[in-house]
Every structure is written in structure tokens, then in C-alpha cells.
Amino acid sequence: MSTLTIDHVKKSFKATEVLKGVDLEVASGEFISLLGPSGCGKTTLLRCIAGLESVTSGRVLIGEQDVTNLPPEKRHLGMMFQSYALFPHMSVRENVRFGLRMEGKQSKKEQLEIATNALERVQMGHLADRMPTQLSGGQQQRVALARAIANTPSLLLLDEPLSNLDARLREDMQIELKELHRSLGVTTVFVTHDQEEALSLSDRIVLMNGGVVEQVGTPDEIYSTPRTAFAADFIGAANLLPAKKQGQTVVTETGAHALAVQSDAADGAGNVMVRQEDLLIAAETGAETPIAVEILTKVYRGADVVYVVDFAGKHIRVIAPGHAAQIPVGSAAIGVRAGAAQWIPESVNAA
Secondary structure, X not given: OEEEXXXXXXXXXXXXEEEEEEEEEEEOOOEEEEEOOOOOOHHHHHHHHHOOOOOOEEEEEEOOEEXXXXXXXXXXXXXXXXXXXXXXXXXXXXXXXXXXXXXXXXXXXXXXXXXXXXXXXXXXXXXXXXXXXXXXXXXXXXXXXXXXXXXXXXXXXXXXXXXXXXXXXXXXXXXXXXXXXXXXXXXXXXXXXXXXXXXXXXXXXXXXXXXXXXXXXXXXXXXXXXXXXXXXHHOOXXXXXXXXXXXXXXXXXXXXXXXXXXXXXXXXXXXXXXXXXXXXXXXXXXXXXXXXXXXXXXXXOOOEEEEEEEEOOEEEXXXXXXXXXXXXXXXXXXXXXXXOOEEEEOOOOOO
């Protein structure tokens, strides 16, 4: 059963078409991430779902109800903004209670109980009487989340809620969001430009580019089998080499290197994709067909080492474990892990 249906939604601001006919089905209880670069339309799509922007054409359905022309307060949504939007003159408890008070469906006593329970869910019950200015950024984020879930929404919308947090706190909150989603089971649409967030949190990722959906799939599908060069490059920053396919072999643009691929696509031009971690590097690699390269630079990152190498005149990246023996800058060889090279035809359409 679909909790959310986006039916060929278009949105224009004057002469600029930001959404170009987006279709999407979100199942009940799913955690979906809208992922893409700045300006791709992901936040505009979220705002159309919320009713904060009107659609130029198309429909938005929540459950069986067409909510395209309903105001936000009639859609029974929970929404959390990047800025958190807490009222500085209200206590933490009153901030969480605010939406319930506006709906007016419960008594004041019931509203306070619901607000307290929501705060307990995000481990903020002990700070219910504090003011927002007395809280850290991470604590304010939890309060905003408690407010979003207090009215038990049918759909939870999160607009880059972790972007203002430092790296360690952001990682902790990703885990807490995942655990909260599991316990609540609420259908969630999460907007982010951070691929790691999308990969770690989502049941499915909706990758957007230029106002259209580039690819939809599980994190593993999006990462392991990208359908387009954009998807390959945006998720995981893959190495893409222009090449031509001839049967189950691709030959790089220079003609100097051939790699085996498993693909039913027609022969022709495109790109061969190899993930950074699927390249083996050593002074003398054990690969069957080692390729001579020049290591230009290396960056030690603790858990791994990133090597930038010159491959057929193109700079590519190789990731090796940090505990492995580091290879010095200069001449070396690389090999491709068996079965790791993938073919992306030039003519493939986004979907």
C-alpha cells in the first residue's frame, strides 16, 4: 500500500521549470531519501508534498486522498526543517505542544502528555522545561524532531535536518534517526545532498538531477549498479573512463587498455565504471593484467589511503586500507578486482 504518490508533478517558478514531471510511489513505513546536488529540485519536491508550494501540474496523494490543493495543516504531516524553527520564547515542552495546540483536538492535559512522551522518545524529557537558547545544536535538533512526531503523522518530512551538526554528532543522529524510524514505523521522506547519509539511512534512494528522477533503488542498487554516468559519479565518486564496448570487453578511449565487463547492452560508446575501492595498487600488483600507472599524490585518512594516479592520461582515485603498506609516489601498477568493471552506455536514459 502506498502512503505517498507523486503523479507527474511539475513545478515552475515563472519561466524556470524546477520539477519536470516527477513520478514516485512511497510504500507505507518506508524511509525514502531525496538525494541530489544543489538545485536538482529535491527540496522543491518536498515542499510540494508538504503543501508549502503549489504544483504547476500533476497530483500529490497521501494514502487514497488527493491533497494537491489542500493547505499543509490539512495533510496530517510532520515536518522538520534545516533551521529547526523553534520558538525562542517557548519552553521545550511548549514547542513540542505547539502543533497539537493549533489542531485543538485534545485537552491541554492530553497535549502536555503527548508532548512529554514525544520528548521521551528522543531522549529529551529531562530538558522539557528549558528554553531553546539553553540547548546545544544536537538537543535543538531532537526537540524539532519530537515536535514533528508528536501528532503521530502519517508522513514525516525531513529537510536536511542534520546539515547544521558537526561530523561526530551528525553520525550519532543518523543512528538515532534510523532507530526512531524503526520504532515508529512512520513513512519518512528525507532530503539530503549527502550521499553517505542517504546510503546509511534509506530503504530506497531517489536520486534527482535537473528536476527529474535519475534513478530509484535501494542503497546497494544505487551504489553497485548505477544506471547513468551521473549516478555513478554522484554516489561514491566512481572512476569513469570513456570507452567503447565490443562484446563483453571495453576498450578505453586511448585504446591502450581493455577490461572485461558483463553487460547485455549494445556495443558502442559509453563509460567503464570502476569504484575506487575495486582497484588494487602495488609496486607489482598480483592482477592478471597489471596496468602501469604513475602515482601523483596520496592522502592518508587513517582507515584508508587515497592514491591519485595517472591512468591513460586521466586522473583517477584508488582507495587502499590504511593498515596496508603505503606505496610511494612514482611508478606503480594497478589491477581491477575481478567482475568490478561495469559498463554504462552513453545512450542510457535516466529513470
